[in-house]
Amino acid sequence: MNSHALITPENGLTFFFFERLFELNQLSKFDCSVAEYNEYLKIDALRSQKDHIAFTLLLREKETNRIIAYMSLIADAIKLSVTEKSLHLLDYPFKTIPAMKVAKLATNSEFQEKYKGIGSFMIYSACAMARECNKKYMACRFLTVDADVEHNASVLDFYKKNGFLVNEELYNKNRKTISMRKDIYS
Numbered sequence: 423m424n425s426h427a428l429i430t431p432e433n434g435l436t437f438f439f440f441e442r443l444f445e446l447n448q449l450s451k452f453d454c455s456v457a458e459y460n461e462y463l464k465i466d467a468l469r470s471q472k473d474h475i476a477f478t479l480l481l482r483e484k485e486t487n488r489i490i491a492y493m494s495l496i497a498d499a500i501k502l503s504v505t506e507k508s509l510h511l512l513d514y515p516f517k518t519i520p521a522m523k524v525a526k527l528a529t530n531s532e533f534q535e536k537y538k539g540i541g542s543f544m545i546y547s548a549c550a551m552a553r554e555c556n557k558k559y560m561a562c563r564f565l566t567v568d569a570d571v572e573h574n575a576s577v578l579d580f581y582k583k584n585g586f587l588v589n590e591e592l593y594n595k596n597r598k599t600i601s602m603r604k605d606i607y608s
């Protein structure tokens with residue numbers, strides 16, 4: 423019998439809250455089962471934040487304060503082909519469109535059985551943050567990601583299920599990552 427809680431955009435913030443990464447965070451227990459992503463959070467994320475290279479948000483469980491997931495967000499811009507621009511009804515003479523990139527995303531494996539939908543909730547939340555940015559500060563049409571197919575080829579499916587498309591302009595089958603985009607306004 424499945425006893426996990428399904429996390430959705432509607433209920434996510436009743437279970438969890440977001441916190442900006444800062445010096446005193448206890449990160450040692452976070453384990454997403456990919457060493458590179460664990461090390462990034464524990465070793466590099468704070469330095470990148472201080473240098474304004476990446477902004478990291480932790481998703482914490484209200485009940486225990488444990489870290490359930492993290493994501494690092496950065497400013498981005500993507501080049502779209504003529505076909506891609508017409509798909510998004512972007513009738514402009516230039517190729518480059520503003521975006522926000524999910525530079526890192528990982529969920530804590532320890533909570534895999536307790537919750538489903540955490541990764542999707544992080545994507546939903548990144549979109550919501552990008553929309554807020556559009557209301558107050560600057561334009562940003564897409565959420566982008568370099569899907570890390572080196573560690574897990576099927577991760578592409580996770581992003582596709584969350585509304586991402588593969589970018590034609592940057593597509594290269596032999597790369598370790600695949601450039602993808604999600605239209606924040608579709």
Ligand SMILES: CC(C)(COP(=O)(O)OP(=O)(O)OC[C@H]1O[C@@H](n2cnc3c(N)ncnc32)[C@H](O)[C@@H]1OP(=O)(O)O)[C@@H](O)C(=O)NCCC(=O)NCCS
Pocket residue numbers: 454455456459527528529530538539540541542543567568569570573574576577578579580583
């Ligand atoms: C990738 C990751 C963030 C997904 O988080 P998650 O909480 O498992 O995702 P969700 O529960 O929201 O999954 C949504 C859907 O995508 C599917 N999915 C999730 N991860 C998947 C994967 N690696 N491969 C294929 N499908 C996947 C789920 O089965 C689910 O499908 P369903 O709606 O049909 O049931 C998480 O597995 C992770 O942290 N992986 C290690 C680090 C990593 O690879 N990060 C991405 C780097 S680009």
